[in-house]
Amino acid sequence: MKQIYVIRHCEAEGQPPEAPLTAKGMKQALELAEFFSTIEVDRIISSPYKRAMDSIQPLAKNIGVRVEADARLTERILSDHPMPDWFEKLRNTFEDLDLKFEGGESSLEAMNRIVEVVEGILHSRDENTIIVTHGNLMSLLLKHINADFGFEEWKNLRNPDVYLIKYEENKMGFARIWE
Incomplete structure (x- = not known):
């Protein structure tokens, strides 16, 4: 059996790649x-x-496991242009996985990135792997596993959040384990 723990990052000061954790986020990292x-x-x-x-x-420091950076786990770009109605547009991308806005990627394209990471894990010798990513990408992975996971479930994700994906006998399922 393979177990993949998918973590949405802790509370941060913003959306740019270099945005640091807030003081609360640093405390959350210790709680993780x-x-x-x-x-x-x-x-x-x-x-x-x-x-x-x-x-x-x-965690990595405590257990002596090196963190591998993987660009396929970066946040999905909805568009590279400002969109005042981004929330509604994001909702639409959960219904139409091929919907793509200027300078962005579709849900399907983003989903394929994180699914590639998971498939690599499933073909590795590692039994217990942690993936740390972002809310939209995490929700697309969960939607890949269960099509019922959608926009409303994305809205209910927290910072941080943790889901456990179990893969056994060619069956995959998941459950939220962070309370």
Whole structure:
């Protein structure tokens, strides 16, 4: 059986790649490290964005596992142009996975990036892997596994949030494990 823990980063000061964690986010990173202190972890793969890397560093340091940065785990770009109605446009991309806005990527394109990471994990020897990513990308992975996971579920994600994906006998399922 493979277990993949998918973590949405802790609270951050903004959206740019270099945005640091807030003081609350730094405390949350320590809480994540404590949460995982009794869980075996073979591998950690993270978005290279500062908020994602900083969310997992306390745990990585505690357990002596190197964090692998993987650009496929970066946040999805909805558009490279300002969109005052971005919330509604994002909602539409959960209904039409091929919908794409100028300078952005479709839900399907973003989903394929994180699914590639998961498929690599499934073909590795590692049994317990952590992925640290961003809310939209995380929700698209969960939607890939269960098509019912949609916009409303994305809205209910927290910073941080943790889902456990279990893969056994060619079956995949997930559950939220962060309270």
